[in-house]
Each structure stands twice: as C-alpha cells, then as structure tokens.
Amino acid sequence: MPINTEEYQRIKSELDPHKVTLVAVSKTKPVEDIRRLYDMGHRDFGENYVQEMVDKAAQLPEDIRWHFIGHLQSNKVKYIAPFVSLIHGVDSLKLLTEINKQAAKRERVIDCLLQVHIAEEETKFGLDEDELKFLVSQFPSLSLENIQVKGLMGMASFTDNLDKVRQEFRHLKQIMDRFKNAEMPGFSIDMLSMGMSSDYKIAVEEGSTMVRIGSLVFGARQYDE
Numbered sequence: 001m002p003i004n005t006e007e008y009q010r011i012k013s014e015l016d017p018h019k020v021t022l023v024a025v026s027k028t029k030p031v032e033d034i035r036r037l038y039d040m041g042h043r044d045f046g047e048n049y050v051q052e053m054v055d056k057a058a059q060l061p062e063d064i065r066w067h068f069i070g071h072l073q074s075n076k077v078k079y080i081a082p083f084v085s086l087i088h089g090v091d092s093l094k095l096l097t098e099i100n101k102q103a104a105k106r107e108r109v110i111d112c113l114l115q116v117h118i119a120e121e122e123t124k125f126g127l128d129e130d131e132l133k134f135l136v137s138q139f140p141s142l143s144l145e146n147i148q149v150k151g152l153m154g155m156a157s158f159t160d161n162l163d164k165v166r167q168e169f170r171h172l173k174q175i176m177d178r179f180k181n182a183e184m185p186g187f188s189i190d191m192l193s194m195g196m197s198s199d200y201k202i203a204v205e206e207g208s209t210m211v212r213i214g215s216l217v218f219g220a221r222q223y224d225e
C-alpha cells in the first residue's frame with residue numbers, strides 16, 4: 001500500500017491542537033516514503049530495527065529526529081548512539097547504563113523513555129510498577145550523566161475492547177503522574193508515548209503527548225513482526 005499524505009495531514013491537524021507529537025513509524029517502508037513526508041515538513045520518524053534505522057539515516061537528511069521504538073539489545077546501542085534522538089523502549093538499568101556509556105563516547109546526551117508493561121498479554125518487554133519503582137530508586141546512585149529520562153512509553157492490549165485499551169492508557173498516565181515528582185539529575189518525566197494507528201485517539205484523550213503511527217500513514221506493512 002502506498003503512503004497516504006492526505007491521512008497524514010488529517011492526523012496532524014487532529015493532533016496539533018493538543019500539542020501531541022506524531023512519530024511516523026516507517027519500519028519496513030522505503031526511504032522514498034520517508035522523503036515524501038520530510039518534504040512536507042515532517043521530522044519525527046520511528047524505526048524498530050537497528051540495522052534498518054542505521055541504513056535509512058545514512059541516506060536521509062541529518063535534521064531528522066530518529067525515534068527508536070523497538071526492543072533494543074545492549075550490544076546494538078553503539079550503532080544508533082551517534083544520531084538517535086529518543087529511545088522509547090528502555091526497560092532495564094543495564095540498558096540505561098549502556099546507553100549512557102555509548103552517549104558519553106559520542107559526547108552527547110541521549111533522551112530515553114522507560115517502557116512500562118500495561119497490556120494484558122504476557123511479554124518479556126516493559127517494566128511492571130514494582131520494577132519501575134526499583135529502577136527509579138537506583139537511578140541516582142548510577143550517576144548517568146549522558147542520558148535524560150524524559151518519560152514513559154507503553155502499548156495497550158491488542159484487542160477490539162476499546163474500554164480495556166482506555167483503562168490501560170489511563171493506568172499508564174496515573175503511573176506517570178506518580179513518578180512526575182521524582183525529579184533528580186537526568187530524570188524528569190513528562191513525556192508519555194502511547195497510541196498507535198488503531199488506538200491513538202483514545203491515547204490522546206487519556207493524556208498521550210506522543211503517538212507512534214505507522215500503517216495509517218504509510219499503508220499496511222507486508223512483513224510485520
């Protein structure tokens with residue numbers, strides 16, 4: 001399916017009054033599609049795979065803000081550290097420490113979001129509330145000077161039950177509000193990355209500040225995870 005620039009404009013005009021950032025998720029899509037949106041003024045693009053993001057970034061303008069939204073393995077941080085703008089899915093101190101190390105090598109500060117597990121489905125990814133609490137309690141002792149934790153990211157259950165989706169987003173917003181006061185060097189959270197093609201409207205109603213939209217804008221993906 002081709003890129004749908006009319007749908008892009010429509011979503012933008014829907015989000016802009018709420019000051020919600022649109023991350024256009026371009027995974028599996030060609031650089032020509034990204035260039036189309038870039039030429040319309042769009043700068044925030046999201047990718048799930050390290051190699052794909054590195055390859056695309058090399059072919060596209062440097063002022064693109066690249067969002068890494070997939071599961072990031074510690075041994076691959078070094079490849080995206082030179083240019084990534086925001087890493088959405090951080091879910092361990094080990095990964096934070098590695099991001100900090102690679103950012104320091106590049107003499108930059110990398111912004112991160114902590115991924116919280118809010119969906120019903122079993123998955124290895126994302127922190128539960130207790131793990132988040134523990135991570136936040138340990139954070140100051142690590143003196144991670146080359147990262148900034150800016151907020152939380154979450155994914156709702158894959159379901160047609162929109163009430164359930166709403167409850168999960170509401171829950172994530174509540175968790176963020178609880179940790180908002182935990183201000184310390186390198187840690188100040190007010191960004192909330194939640195909402196995808198199927199549920200972004202609900203996410204915005206529940207306080208999302210950043211939605212990650214792929215298929216609505218770029219068309220359905222042929223090979224999905």
Ligand SMILES: *Cc1c(COP(=O)(O)O)cnc(C)c1O
Pocket residue numbers: 025027048069070196197198212213214215216
């Ligand atoms: C693929 C992906 C998206 C975008 O999904 P769509 O349903 O195509 O909008 C958003 N967030 C994450 C983490 C993804 O992997």
